[in-house]
Amino acid sequence: xxxxxxxxxxxxxxxxxxxxxxxxxxxxxxxxxxxxxxxxxxxxxxxxxxxxxxxxxxxxxxxxxxxxxxxxxxxxxxxxxxxxxxxxxxxxxxxxxxxxxxxxxxxxxxxxxxxxxxxxxxxxxxxxxxxxxxxxxxxxxxxx
Amino acid sequence: xxxxxxxxxxxxxxxxxxxxxxxxxxxxxxxxxxxxxxxxxxxxxxxxxxxxxxxxxxxxxxxxxxxxxxxxxxxxxxxxxxxxxxxxxxxxxxxxxxxxxxxxxxxxxxxxxxxxxxxxxxxxxxxxxxxxxxxxxxxxxxxxxxxxxxxxxxxxxxxxxxxxxxxxxxxxxxxxxxxxxxxxxxxxxxxxxxxxxxxxxxxxxxxxxxxxxxxxxxxxxxxxxxxxxxxxxxxxxxxxxxxxxxxxxxxxxxxxxxxxxxxxxxxxxxxxxxxxxxxxxxxxxxxxxxxxxxxxxxxxxxxxxxxxxxxxxxxxxxxxxxxxxxxxxxxxxxxxxxxxxxxxxxxxxxxxxxxxxxxxxxxxxxxxxxxxxxxxxxxxxxxxxxxxxxxxxxxxxxxxxxxx
Numbered sequence: 001x002x003x004x005x006x007x008x009x010x011x012x013x014x015x016x017x018x019x020x021x022x023x024x025x026x027x028x029x030x031x032x033x034x035x036x037x038x039x040x041x042x043x044x045x046x047x048x049x050x051x052x053x054x055x056x057x058x059x060x061x062x063x064x065x066x067x068x069x070x071x072x073x074x075x076x077x078x079x080x081x082x083x084x085x086x087x088x089x090x091x092x093x094x095x096x097x098x099x100x101x102x103x104x105x106x107x108x109x110x111x112x113x114x115x116x117x118x119x120x121x122x123x124x125x126x127x128x129x130x131x132x133x134x135x136x137x138x139x140x141x142x143x144x
Numbered sequence: 145x146x147x148x149x150x151x152x153x154x155x156x157x158x159x160x161x162x163x164x165x166x167x168x169x170x171x172x173x174x175x176x177x178x179x180x181x182x183x184x185x186x187x188x189x190x191x192x193x194x195x196x197x198x199x200x201x202x203x204x205x206x207x208x209x210x211x212x213x214x215x216x217x218x219x220x221x222x223x224x225x226x227x228x229x230x231x232x233x234x235x236x237x238x239x240x241x242x243x244x245x246x247x248x249x250x251x252x253x254x255x256x257x258x259x260x261x262x263x264x265x266x267x268x269x270x271x272x273x274x275x276x277x278x279x280x281x282x283x284x285x286x287x288x289x290x291x292x293x294x295x296x297x298x299x300x301x302x303x304x305x306x307x308x309x310x311x312x313x314x315x316x317x318x319x320x321x322x323x324x325x326x327x328x329x330x331x332x333x334x335x336x337x338x339x340x341x342x343x344x345x346x347x348x349x350x351x352x353x354x355x356x357x358x359x360x361x362x363x364x365x366x367x368x369x370x371x372x373x374x375x376x377x378x379x380x381x382x383x384x385x386x387x388x389x390x391x392x393x394x395x396x397x398x399x400x401x402x403x404x405x406x407x408x409x410x411x412x413x414x415x416x417x418x419x420x421x422x423x424x425x426x427x428x429x430x431x432x433x434x435x436x437x438x439x440x441x442x443x444x445x446x447x448x449x450x451x452x453x454x455x456x457x458x459x460x461x462x463x464x465x466x467x468x469x470x471x472x473x474x475x476x477x478x479x480x481x482x483x484x485x486x487x488x489x490x491x492x493x494x495x496x497x498x499x500x501x502x503x504x505x506x507x508x509x510x511x512x513x514x515x516x517x518x519x520x521x522x523x524x525x526x527x528x529x530x531x532x533x534x535x536x537x538x539x540x541x542x543x544x545x546x547x548x
Contacts, residue, residue, distance in 0.1 A: 025379060026230060026445055050373070051360045053478075055458050055471035068445065068456070075379025077445050101360030101478050127190040138195060 004047060004071040008078055011042050018081075025074075028066075030081045033092050036067070039080055040095045043069045049078065051099050056109040058140045059083075063090045063115055084115065094120035112139040152180075155492065170483065170499060177491040182484050197470040202228060202439050205467065206300050209457075212474065214295060215258065218251045219450030220457070220472065221300035226381055227457040228302045231444025234436060236304060238383075239427040242420040243305045245383040246317075247290075247297060248448070249413040249420075253324070254283045255451035256406045256413075259500075260331060263403060266496045267344050268534030272334060279327035286320045289313065304433030311429060314421050321414050328410050335403050343540050345400035349486040349498040352397055359482045362475050363453020365502055368405045369397030375449040387419030399494075402501045439465070450475055476502070493536040 005027045009016060015038065018030035031039050043049050052068040067080040084090040094117035096103045106117045107126040114137040117123065125132070155172035173181035193212055197205050209220040222244065229236065236244075257280045264272030284294045290309050291297035299305050309317075335341055351361070356369040366373055374391040376384040392408045394401035441463035448455045453475030460469040479502050487498050 022230070022443065023233070028443070050357070050362075052454070052456050053471070053473040055469065057460070057469050066458070068458070070447075070454075072373040072378045075375070077379075077447075079445070099360065100358045101481070104477060104481060105473075126186060138192065 004074055004076055008047060011046060012039055015039055025076050028079045028081055033082045033084055036082060037093050040098055044099055051101055054105050054109060056113045056115060058113055062086050063113060090115045091118060093118050096120050113137050172495060174492055179488050179490060179492060179495060182487045184480060194470055194472055197467060201465050202302060207298055210296055210298060215255050216251060216450045217296045218247050219448055219455045222248055223446045223448040223455040223457040225300050225302050226448060227444040227446025227459040228439060230446055231442045231459055231461060232439050234303055236434060237431050239431045240304045241383040242423045243309050243432060246417055246420045247299050249416045250283060250287055252413050252451045253410055254280050256410050259406060263500055266500055266530055266533050268537040279324060282320050282323060286317055303436035308430060308432045309424060311425060317421060321417060325414060332407050335407055339544060340537060340541050340546060344537050345403060346398060348399045348494050349490040350396055350398040351482055351486050355485055360478045361482055362478055364402060364405045365479050367393045368401040370395045375447045375454050379447060383420050386423060387416050389415045399497055399501045452476055453479060493532045496530055496533045
């Protein structure tokens, strides 16, 4: 089976700012936050890869979200990496309108890291208790 | 409209379940018998394992993540060591690969058996339940024999496994598999040939292929809907690429197909274990641990096909002895939301088996209560819901002229 990464890079074109190949099956592509909807469309609808999940990370400079896509025909995992250079109120477009399977993970990242997903259809707490204080995000590095 | 709303009955299912990593709380909005809407709430047992993991050494994390789930306890360490080995570029020995696959498949067998027994119980086949428990016991004995534990085997470590499987133990395992096969035949017959199970499960609450893809469903659930994915074949790890087996799929995605896929998968698991045992015989004993000391900086992604589907682990290291970020995604995280569309295709008496067919853990469903929204009065309890499901089977039998 032919590798999908070349096709993905070609379709994503100049939206890819940075490409890192860990090994044959693991690829990381850095894109701009405002391109996330376009790129998700290409990955999910165009290339028919499966959305696995997203990983949110708190950095010194802001936040990072990694959208992991799996192309099951070749077993490759392509990760779209997004940096949000905003320390207090990070925001990005929600991909849930495109992929229903992304609803829970966006809700989780929102409550754990405080990243707002614009146009998310059902933004409410997923894992944290109802009485958890507002504005306190457990996965931020400032929390011990 | 307001009047209509008042009349609506809400059936809460849940919320707490001690076995699974994600205790669920299902709110069934019903109109008479028909389920109209389903709300899912989770998080009752959120333990913050991702955060805990950041404060543990790489070696300790393998045993920490094992505590995420009791039924598929080896899936998480399996995916975790895959992730760290991907990060550090470690290639383990063939003996390690075989042992890992054997433990993974033994676990799949006991997990599928457990599911089958409970599914039988839900639709009123308590005999199946009892038979399954009998068949599952020798499996757990073998697990205890080779790992020291019936559950939480603690077999996995970065670069190897904790214990070797001695070649002299192999005949004992082969004997167990020989004893298990007639049972799987029995269950297969019980499911495939029984007209009542067919009537009870065929065409009930199907998940279509498109819906499965939209929800990014994984595992037997997706395969029953015709989505041909299996990490063991698609992205081979451990010994899955070294032995002969095939991926089981079905087309309809209804309860029946979900049962069939799981039953047939058990044959494949037996095949994989046999292949691995044969492979083990050719490998020198004792060559099962690379004794990895340092993990370099970098990122790694590890996946494992757990009994319920793909487990995903992402590990980032900064070169210290702890992960700086460890993301975990269990299969139920993407599978459970599919209930939002499958449950509304059926009635309350189908709800127990529909929610169960996803293979979350069962005590959630055991803790069902039906509450009238107007009066807040309890109408049905968890045991009543199962009774309702079992009665439906009994009525079907009567209609078909089968006496109990």
